[in-house]
Amino acid sequence: MTTIRDITNRIETFAPNHLAEDWDPIGLSFGSYDKKIKKILVALDFDKNTLKEAQDKKVDFIFTHHPAIFKSLPTLNEHDSRRKEYIDLIRSDIALYSAHTNVDSTVGGMNDWLAGAIGLEQPSEVLATSYQSELKLLVLYTPLDDAKSIRETLHQAGAGQVGDYRNVSYTSNGIGHFTPENDADPTIGEQNRAEEVEEERVEVLFPSYLQSKIMEVIYKNHPYEEPVFHIFDIGKTDMEFGIGRVGNLKEPKTLDEMISKVKDVFNLSHVRTANTSVDQAIQRVAIVGGSGESYYKQALNKQADLYITGDISYHGAQDMIRDGLPFIDAGHFIENIFTEKMTALLNEWNEEEGWDIEIISATSQEDVFKFN
Numbered sequence: 001m002t003t004i005r006d007i008t009n010r011i012e013t014f015a016p017n018h019l020a021e022d023w024d025p026i027g028l029s030f031g032s033y034d035k036k037i038k039k040i041l042v043a044l045d046f047d048k049n050t051l052k053e054a055q056d057k058k059v060d061f062i063f064t065h066h067p068a069i070f071k072s073l074p075t076l077n078e079h080d081s082r083r084k085e086y087i088d089l090i091r092s093d094i095a096l097y098s099a100h101t102n103v104d105s106t107v108g109g110m111n112d113w114l115a116g117a118i119g120l121e122q123p124s125e126v127l128a129t130s131y132q133s134e135l136k137l138l139v140l141y142t143p144l145d146d147a148k149s150i151r152e153t154l155h156q157a158g159a160g161q162v163g164d165y166r167n168v169s170y171t172s173n174g175i176g177h178f179t180p181e182n183d184a185d186p187t188i189g190e191q192n193r194a195e196e197v198e199e200e201r202v203e204v205l206f207p208s209y210l211q212s213k214i215m216e217v218i219y220k221n222h223p224y225e226e227p228v229f230h231i232f233d234i235g236k237t238d239m240e241f242g243i244g245r246v247g248n249l250k251e252p253k254t255l256d257e258m259i260s261k262v263k264d265v266f267n268l269s270h271v272r273t274a275n276t277s278v279d280q281a282i283q284r285v286a287i288v289g290g291s292g293e294s295y296y297k298q299a300l301n302k303q304a305d306l307y308i309t310g311d312i313s314y315h316g317a318q319d320m321i322r323d324g325l326p327f328i329d330a331g332h333f334i335e336n337i338f339t340e341k342m343t344a345l346l347n348e349w350n351e352e353e354g355w356d357i358e359i360i361s362a363t364s365q366e367d368v369f370k371f372n
């Protein structure tokens, strides 16, 4: 059966934890990584609607974008509406896991989904770079019989992703030579006798942040007492990770057209805008899901004609107006794109990994704000 660890390993290969901001309490908030699960509910937030939906639909694992516990808990009693939700979740034996700013920043994650939705040419540029990946090359020697399974475990750990290709490796066969000494406990051969084994040389690329995970996988899965491998620095890649995206529209649009586009793709009745004239031409657009006000200077630096984000405050709007940056505040709920996109990804991984899990999108959530 599939455990939560199986699922979260795959999620964290897509959106590695080190991409999350320091303040962000991502990961497993409730339950155990060892829990065996059958049904996942994907949602933007955890609230009483999500909880009810999970209970009604007999879900055993909720996967949200926003972490469920943001503030520390001095007590856990039922006389606080938020803490009551936590208690009810635990009583229902439902686990909860979140992937937040790591999904915002990763390639092909939240901000790429949003940029794609409003028609920015792909791939678009990162607005605020928080991490630049370095590339490493692993060269590993393994007995022929174990070669395939070792390569598979390396790929599961995230090694061998090259552009749009996964499970990329190069192999060649040869002979490994060694003589186990007195204290050795060899898998193949005997102490103080020269041994020769047919081995495969496996070469596979991986991003530097995976190094400790890759080494863990080698020591856990390689049959030898002392696996032989080398890790080489290949240098920086042009792969940037970070918050927000900036890119160009295929055709310039007027602000009016952009407002209609944003309302249409995110299904909004209203947006808030300022600093704009309706027939101003817009070609270069910056977008940040969630509360992106603090990144508006980067949008200016990257020559954006328009900045799209959510939760813009009165004074934040004044700053943007002063600096001449037109904006559309589309609200925080445009991040609900998470639900549809993550459900689709989990369904793909379900097939690839043979998990036999049912994955459903939450339907109980709506924008907290209403326009009258």
Ligand SMILES: [Zn+2]
Pocket (backbone or CB within 6 Å): 066, 289, 290, 291, 332, 335
């Ligand atoms: Zn958010």
